[in-house]
Amino acid sequence: MKKKLNLAPVFFVGPHVILFVVFILLPTIYGIYASFTKWNLMNDPVWVGLDNYKTILFDNSSTFHTQFNNGLKNTLIFVLLSVPLLIVLPLLIAVALEHKKVKGKA
Numbered sequence: 174m175k176k177k178l179n180l181a182p183v184f185f186v187g188p189h190v191i192l193f194v195v196f197i198l199l200p201t202i203y204g205i206y207a208s209f210t211k212w213n214l215m216n217d218p219v220w221v222g223l224d225n226y227k228t229i230l231f232d233n234s235s236t237f238h239t240q241f242n243n244g245l246k247n248t249l250i251f252v253l254l255s256v257p258l259l260i261v262l263p264l265l266i267a268v269a270l271e272h273k274k275v276k277g278k279a
Contacts, residue, residue: 208225210218229241
């Protein structure tokens with residue numbers, strides 16, 4: 174018995190896979206590669222290994238270290254302030270609406 178090859182799933186998933194590879198996977202891989210190089214966009218990239226990460230994490234005299242720490246601090250403050258509000262406030266509204274007659278609730 175011959176099974177008929179069903180290509181319908183490929184037509185549905187294929188474009189999403191192509192877009193994922195082109196716009197997510199390839200830039201991510203290239204960004205990881207670029208993070209291990211010293212590159213000013215004018216010359217060819219030079220492989221420096223983990224030196225960029227050492228600079229960002231441990232070299233207090235570097236502006237990259239200061240910028241990284243400021244960005245990390247600002248991100249943590251934003252997350253600590255916004256996430257509880259975005260969880261608690263909707264839950265309070267849901268509890269308040271639970272005891273009222275709301276159109277479309279059922």
